């Protein structure tokens with residue numbers, strides 16, 4: 001794994017490489033400042049600290065302006081480095097700010113949520129939200145390094161942990177049947193994170209290295225996300241029913257596995273195992289027929305669609321996925337109806 005370092009606690013050895021930079025700043029949100037920064041502070045050379053509020057709400061141009069202004073005030077030159085300490089909001093936005101400051105300075109991701117460790121911090125996608133459009137502004141840019149300590153997960157709220165776990169399940173389902181067969185016999189509480197985080201990163205990293213710009217096989221990483229994003233979007237303005245990203249993707253994976261089964265691509269046993277494991281881990285999102293009528297058309301707006309057709313990743317078996325399969329609005333509705341029953 002090039003430039004990716006995994007350990008259970010922050011490893012002093014990797015921090016020595018920071019001495020090459022002329023200036024260093026750490027970007028943290030309220031929670032990572034409180035729970036994660038104290039574990040690193042002693043390992044870092046002299047540095048500045050940028051603290052922002054936590055939450056997707058702040059993944060905006062305004063926050064970027066604040067970050068760029070700080071770097072400017074401190075006289076950061078092109079040999080500086082920004083250390084992104086946090087979940088996917090921090091790694092996406094910090095990477096975007098570093099990648100554009102003076103045409104690009106180095107950044108290092110230190111992801112602290114499960115979602116960021118197995119997904120957001122890896123693969124070079126950076127970005128911010130813009131006028132309500134998610135990840136609307138951004139570019140591809142690789143981190144100089146990604147340093148992962150699974151020990152950070154101990155302070156993560158259980159619901160956030162479970163949400164990130166959906167991407168771990170996804171990586172097994174698209175690429176590793178054996179790992180899936182081991183995983184599905186475990187409870188979330190029994191999982192040895194160092195092993196599964198590393199496994200997940202190996203899959204994501206292999207796929208994104210082979211296809212960095214998402215021309216082909218990188219699309220496999222969207223399994224569960226066509227319907228997952230539609231669910232996530234639908235519940236966005238329903239404060240009492242909000243879904244975390246991974247919770248929406250978990251439901252999306254059941255639906256997209258169901259479509260695979262209905263299209264006779266995936267066996268009934270294969271589908272049943274997926275349904276059972278995801279359902280027992282996440283329970284069920286309650287959906288009325290009216291909800292379903294609104295959710296299905298939202299899948300049409302997916303960035304990955306082409307010329308009006310809905311393109312989806314489907315499974316041929318657990319551990320083997322195919323991309324760019326055209327599905328219809330009726331397929332999506334049927335899957336959501338099945339899920340809701």
Ligand SMILES: NC(=O)c1ccc[n+]([C@@H]2O[C@H](COP(=O)([O-])OP(=O)(O)OC[C@H]3O[C@@H](n4cnc5c(N)ncnc54)[C@H](O)[C@@H]3O)[C@@H](O)[C@H]2O)c1
Nearest residue numbers: 031035054087088089112113115116119120125152155156
């Ligand atoms: N670039 C990519 O490829 C990619 C992939 C997936 C998701 N994303 C992005 O990631 C973002 C979601 O990431 P997220 O789920 O990590 O959200 P997040 O960064 O908002 O973190 C979730 C919450 O956990 C808190 N937190 C973080 N680490 C903690 C710790 N160790 N202990 C206690 N609390 C902690 C945060 O303050 C926040 O409140 C979205 O903006 C999404 O677009 C990007």
Ligand SMILES: [Zn+2]
Nearest residue numbers: 167225245249
């Ligand atoms: Zn995702």
